[in-house]
Amino acid sequence: MNLKHVVSRNTINNIARVGSRSRSPCPYVYENATAISAPISPSFHLSKGDGFKPLQNPQCLKPFSSFNKYIHSTRETKLSYLASDIKLDSDEDTEEDATMNEFLSRFVWIMRGKLSEYYTECDKQTIDGMLLVIVEKVVSEMEKGGIEQILDAAVSTPSQDFSEDLWKTVWEVSNMVLDDMKKAIKKEKMKGFLQSEEVKKMCRFAGEIGIRGDMLRELRFKWASEKMEESEFYQSLERLREEERAHESESKGTQDDDSVGEEAIAAEEKPEVVSLPKRRGKIRYKIYGLDLSASKWAEVADKVHEAGEIIWPQEPKPISGKCKLVTEKLFSLNEADDPSPLLVEWAELLQPSRVDWINLLDRLKEKNTSLYHKVAEIALSERSFQTNISDYTNLIEAHAKLNHLEDAERILKKMNENGFLPDILTSTVLVHMYSKVGNLDRAKEAFERLKSLGFQPDLKAYTSMIMAYVNAGEPKLGESLVREMESRYRIKPSKEIYMALLRSFSQHGDVSGAGRIANDMRFAGLQANLESCTLLIKAYGQAGDPDEARKIFDDMIRSGQMPDDRCTAGMIAAYAKKNLLDKALDLMMQLEKDGFEPGVNTYTVLVDWLGRLQLIDEAEHLLDRIAQQGEAPPFKINISLFDMYARAGIEKKALQALGVLEAKMDQLGSAEFERIIDGLVAGGFVQHAHRMHEIMEARGFIVSDRVKVALMASNSFRSRKPTVR
Structure with missing residues (x-):
């Protein structure tokens, strides 16, 4: 035919x-x-x-x-x-x-x-x-x-x-x-392997641990490729086995010519790749016309091509010749160099697509992080890069991890100028970035924008915002967000959030707030541990309720948890708040019988307490115990020693301790400055008291009226001569 x-x-x-x-x-x-x-x-x-x-x-x-x-x-x-x-x-x-x-x-x-x-x-x-x-x-x-x-x-x-x-x-x-x-x-x-149960199972697991978007798509393609290669490998082994059987049969002569011919034809019918079959006879087909140029088929083919690009990712172009030399020069640039001229030359030589840009950025990210940030920012304005909002978000997040706030805000401004509005990922990154640097106002602005755009904040966004409130000393606002995420979005707070709020309430001596968080943890199924009990004891101690603190301390021991040095120091500090020295000593003796050995934290609280009571010999004895343990005493113990020596009128040791404090002036807060001034005034060191007052104001701290009155009163009386010891 x-x-x-x-x-x-x-x-x-x-x-x-x-x-x-x-x-x-x-x-x-x-x-x-x-x-x-x-x-x-x-x-x-x-x-x-x-x-x-x-x-x-x-x-x-x-x-x-x-x-x-x-x-x-x-x-x-x-x-x-x-x-x-x-x-x-x-x-x-x-x-x-x-x-x-x-x-x-x-x-x-x-x-x-x-x-x-x-x-x-x-x-x-x-x-x-x-x-x-x-x-x-x-x-x-x-x-x-x-x-x-x-x-x-x-x-x-x-x-x-x-x-x-x-x-x-x-x-x-x-x-x-x-x-x-x-x-x-x-x-x-590949489509068949992409829809296989094994690949779907791995994708579900990846989604559960937080892998989504482009990364999940690449992993899915990789897993499907591996399954396809494994299948092709076993198929090739099966073909080799069949060929070997056919060869043995031919050598033994156990099969006739017809059967051998059928096996050869069957082997040819299973080629590894597509190829035109060897014809035997006429080709059977009919041509009713050759009009294949209809516009509707071109539109359908375009859509199939676009969908195929997602499933079948492109590969970067090979780099060779002059383009390879330019690429090597680009990788060898220093942090202060401008990569723009080399990038223009590289783009003219390679005519890159998006996959080529991404390949270049990935290589730069491994070798030179600072240069990667510059090139990534330049690529955002390149048409061939096909910039999308995730590119801006990734670059903002990269700067945020390095605390480069100005660079991140510059990228954000460029994103807005180019018509890209922040999505949920971008807003979450901004909330985390501003929370990390302690900019509460900008963090609140980003968080409110996230909700105003109709996005539901996830656990990461809520965690960042709550930590911003905690770092700003406003745990009650953070607690209100916990109530919101539980009631409105059914998001379960993490243990990290509970502990951060409990720690903040404890530092501020807010017993009611600490108690609410402890109850929330109990209802959430989080058992009380040594850390949470220590924070509760500290909160009750600062609130001046040593009896409730002791109750928690004893309950913890009965539950089988042995208190450590920090927990014991908190309990001793609670007794010190009410000056119950006898109860503190009884507790120390009881713990030592049970095998407890006090550490630096406990001795530091006792030194401060004894110093206030002007028990100088006993306080110095505890200093020797700290030195015997081989640990460096905390900085705040110098404030206790200075206050003790200044009030006792021991000029040499007081001024020596004051010199140590002045050497680390950046670690002093408003409360520490006022205690130093009070000690100087009480010891008769009026000139030093006025000097520390000037330093305190110069550092931006507000002096309380009580301290101002004490300084004014010190000028009206003749300072007594300190004793030397």
């Missing part, structure tokens, strides 16, 4: 053939007098004869020159067969015919585009005629088993019927079609 015998005469009225490469203003057109009798159009004057006679077509103004433009192959990969008019014979439909039909459909679609591109003045009938001649020649080569001659670049010699340029184009399109078919088969296999 020959191609021209199955072509409908009503479909194509003539056969056009492109002549050899020529500089003439128009190509040659031929007529096959034995097959078609009607002319292509009135402007053609056809001669008669048994062969092909050249005629000139005045409508075609361009020669068939070398093709140097290619359309994107994926526009014809999936849906071109829907528009194709090439059909298989329903009675003799086989897998080989289906593969051949798909090859011809793709081949015709691409060749139509190339002919239409270079013959813009030719009508559809002329293009159809050209296509029919080309397809007839390709099919004839297939029927003779000569498709390898078309597809082998080393032996792609011109045909007697086709020009060298046209024959080269047929060879290039055939290779392109086969590559597309291989990619399509691989895509279909």
Whole structure:
């Protein structure tokens, strides 16, 4: 069965053939007098004869020159067969015919585009005629088993019927079609593995631990690729096993020639990649027309291509030659250098797409972080980078982790200027950034913007905002956010949030607030531990309620938790608040019987307490105990010693301790300054008291009225001479 015998005469009225490469203003057109009798159009004057006679077509103004433009192959990969008019014979439909039909459909679609591109003045009938001649020649080569001659670049010699340029184009399109078919088969296999249960299970697990977005998509593709490679590996082993069995059977002669032939054919029916089958007999197909240029199919193909890009990510272009040298220069830049000139040269040489930019940024991030930030900011304004809001968010987060507030705000301003509004991820990053640097107002602004845009804050956003309130000394506002996240969004607070609020309430001596948080932790299923009990004891101690603190202390011991040095120090401080020295000593003796050994924290509280009581010898004895433990005493113990020596009038030791405090003036707060001034006034060191008062005001601390009155009173009385000890 020959191609021209199955072509409908009503479909194509003539056969056009492109002549050899020529500089003439128009190509040659031929007529096959034995097959078609009607002319292509009135402007053609056809001669008669048994062969092909050249005629000139005045409508075609361009020669068939070398093709140097290619359309994107994926526009014809999936849906071109829907528009194709090439059909298989329903009675003799086989897998080989289906593969051949798909090859011809793709081949015709691409060749139509190339002919239409270079013959813009030719009508559809002329293009159809050209296509029919080309397809007839390709099919004839297939029927003779000569498709390898078309597809082998080393032996792609011109045909007697086709020009060298046209024959080269047929060879290039055939290779392109086969590559597309291989990619399509691989895509279909990949889609199956992407939907496999094992990959879905891994994706669900990744989502549960917080991996989402582009990273999850890349991991999903990676896992599917590994599964596909594993499947192909076992399939190759199975094919090798079958080939070995066939070889053994052939060597032993246990099978006849027919069975051996069937096994060989079966082996050929399972190729590793898509290829045209070896033909045995005529190709069974029908051509009802060649109109594959409908605009609706192009739109559908575009959508398929866009969807395919998500599932099948692109690979970066290979970097070589001058572009490689420019890339190496870019990597060798210092932190103070400007990468803009090299980036412009790199972009001109490589003509990068988004995947090339991302590859460059990933490599820079590993080698030079500071340079990565500069290049990433420049890439945001590049059109080929295809910037989206996640790019801005990632760069803002990178600056926020390094506490580069100004850089992060500059990127945020640029994002707003380019029309990108902050989304939930950006707003969450801003809340965390401002909370980290202690800017409560900006953190509240970002948090309110997050809610005003209709986004539901997640646990990370709430945690950052609550920590901002805690660091600002406003735990009650943080507690209100805990109530909001529980009641409105059903978000369960973490243990970190509870402990931060409990610690803040404890530092401020807010017993009611600390008690509420402790009850919330108990209802949330969080058992009281040593840390939470220590904070509660400290809160009751600062509130002046040692009895309640002792109750918690004893309950903790009964529950099997042995108090540590910090917990015991908190209990001793609670007794010191009410000056209950006898109860504190009884507790110390009881704990020592149970094997407890006091540490630096406990001794520090006792030294401060004894110093206030002017028990100097006992306080110095405890200092020796701290030195014997080999640990450095905390800085605040110097304030206790100074206050003790100053009030006792021991000038040498008092001024020595004062010198230590002045050396670390940045660690002193308002309360510490006032205690130092009180000690100086009480000890008669009036000049030093006024000097410390000036230093306190210079550092921005507000002096209380009590201290001001004490300083004014000290000027009215003659300072007594301190004693020397």
